Amino acid sequence: MESQNGTRNAAAAEGSAQAEAGRLLEALGLTPDLPARLIKRKDGRPVSEIQLGPLGKAEDRPALLQQLELLLKSDVVGAGAWLPVIRQNQLDLQEQASQELRKRLVGRWGQPIRPFLAAIGAGLKQVKSEIDQESVELETRFQQSQAELERWQQDYLRQKDILSRLRTLIESLLHTLVTDSEAIQAWNRRETYGKWRDAYRAASQLLAALIELATRYEHNLELLAASARQALAQVRDDAEQLAERLAGAGPWTYQPDYPVVADLLGQGADVTLQLAQLIVQADEADAGALVRQSAELVARELRRKLDSFGVVQAIELEGRDPELARAVEGTPDALLGVGQYLADQTTEAPLWRLAPGARPRREALQITPGGAALFESDDVSTSSYPGHDDILGFCVVESHVSMNDLLTVQEADTEFRAARAAREYFVVEEVIKEWEAREQQPAAPAPPFPPVPVPLLPEDGRRAGTA
């Protein structure tokens, strides 16, 4: 059933593509009537060729003597009038058709491209075939007219004296008063066939150029498919390595989940249209160029988003991850959670070991990018790291402690004295003298043991970030 549906869908798509291709060719005038279009001036009137004959039958007929002169011309004389028109029309229509084809390909980004391109190519080839056939016939007729006229011209030139020649010419012209002279008719036919021959040739060239364009797109699609697969493998690998490097870059206490935030940022970056335009303009399907160019397209979109995006924004964005909402109950405040985590990291273990009587002055600070408090707490003040919206910190400082307050030093005193009995550890003579002078005094009472750790932050729930 699925394959039948697939076949039906493919057939429907192909039929639709053919119909659209046909409409496009029709709209552009790329039909068997193309030559007629090429000989039209801007005002829509076709360019007309010179015709000989009796005066008075047409206002644009050359004068008698001029006709006599034209009759002896060995080749068409009107090309100077119709060729520029045909050439300009050919160029204009080729440019118009190319642009329209690109536009249609871009517009079809969401639909199969290959059937459409194939239909365009087939349609163009069909029209060209008909035009080429017609062109062959025109050439034959042109040659026949040319041969006929040449025979008359050769007969005329074989006459020796000028009086005989003049009589032949006048007779030919006078003949046209009663009947159409064969020479005149052949000349007129030659001009007409000459004009149409050039129009048909131009039409064939135009169609050949468009066929080549369509063929190049089709060929490019093959190469693009291969290079796209290669580029995809490369960019996936690069992304994986970069994500690993970012995750492992210490010594930060906390970093956002880069792949999650990256995907949330990338949502809505709609560069499909730009990429479609890029592909139809690509002359070479080079994987490296494709990746670089698509990277530039994507980068432009993302750079705009990241202009004022710092660590706080990254945390908040990650907090809106739908996966997180499914995993964690309620509506957690991600920024508060991270802030609390940072605060806890500074207090979960003692900073140093102090004697029971020690009363250090303690200060806790949240360090925010702009210096504005992100968290409220009576015990926490705010500091800043100006110009660095990529860092959010928490710091605890304890001060006003003397050596006698250090339990680390007090506990090691006995061990030190014993070690020093065996060898010297001081390196300044004056210190040795003072030490030895103190040694001779009675020893101070030992501190109570085991020591009682000094709480570092109040345990009354008023911690950073807690309301």
Place this chain on the structure above:
Amino acid sequence: MSNNGLMVSRYVLRRSTGRKVQAPEEAPAVPPLPVLPRTGLIGGGGSGSEVTLREVELIQRSGNDVWYALIDNDINPPPDRVFRGPDGTPRFLSGSANRFILNGEGSPRDAVKASPLLRERYADDSRLLRGISVYETYNQSGHGGSGLPVVGAMDLDLSVEPLIAFLREKLRPLSPRSGDRLTPARTQLERVLREQARHAQQPVSERLQLRLTAGGSGTAGFIVLIVGAYLIRWTLAQMGVSAELIGVVLGPHAFTGLTRHIRPNYQALAYTLDYLARRGLHRTFAHGLTLDLSVPPVDQLFLFDDPTLPADGRRVTERELNNFYDRCALTAHMLFNTRAWADVMTDTADENLTSVTGAPGSVPWLHTARAAAAHLDRQGLFELAAQRVQARLLEALVARLAE
């Protein structure tokens, strides 16, 4: 050299410096980053260098550069660092750059004998070498100090002149006068009055902040903190540079098990720093310089440690150590390279500590800090988002072209 006529063979071990990163052979031209004004970093010893380089990396990843120098007595540099710059381009930080090696040639134990002062200071029967066997200090120079601060002291004593020259050259860009074309003062009175006027005009907040980071349980870091800091102060004063000097001492829990001298060294350093905070340093050097500075070695002293280390209670692992260095660098970056420290200072009544004559251990000049930070690599996010959108487009294109 032999000990009692016997050649003693031993394995001299040094801590692994980790994987050496090869710089790309044809590194693309990397655009220079704007240098942070009024900031300088000095890393003393191996641990100090590790943290300093990591902080430099963080500063560069944030879009700035910073002046820094490394001082050590181990010729093996810290590992190079390769990372993404703020614009996504790869950046390379050499562990060998801006580095001064204390006492780069010859054995310090032999070299000190060339100076009467040092010969006396480090005589075999001197107080400083009490209980320390010759073979323990007879290192080839440039190979650290095996956890003995006195080796660092000898190395520094042997290197004072070149160290001062190094500091003078390296600190010159940080001098506010580096662009001045002042005419030399004609008299000492003129020089003194000019200096006072300049100092009065320069607000505290705009003074140079020079941070000195070093491990508290080794050799080079140890001596850089207690003697090197004064040499830095003296050199800055000679150059007319007013600076706030901040010391950062690392350890000791984070270095547990690396040598058997970790805790005793730290104790000795703690007592020495406390003494110096009260009494200052009065020391004569071999080339004739005498420092008589009744000020602390640094204006503010931070202790960075992790009391939970090591996890197994016996010896810190390489991973734990690297994580510790990372956290220290992050804390330093968030505290000092943002406005956090300036805001803390304005909230407190403490000014820079001056010499305090009080009981030993009573100087309340110690700080600690810990920071945590969330970071977004915006350029990386941009690139990744672009790649993923491209992938979707190419998937659609492949499907469309297959029809």
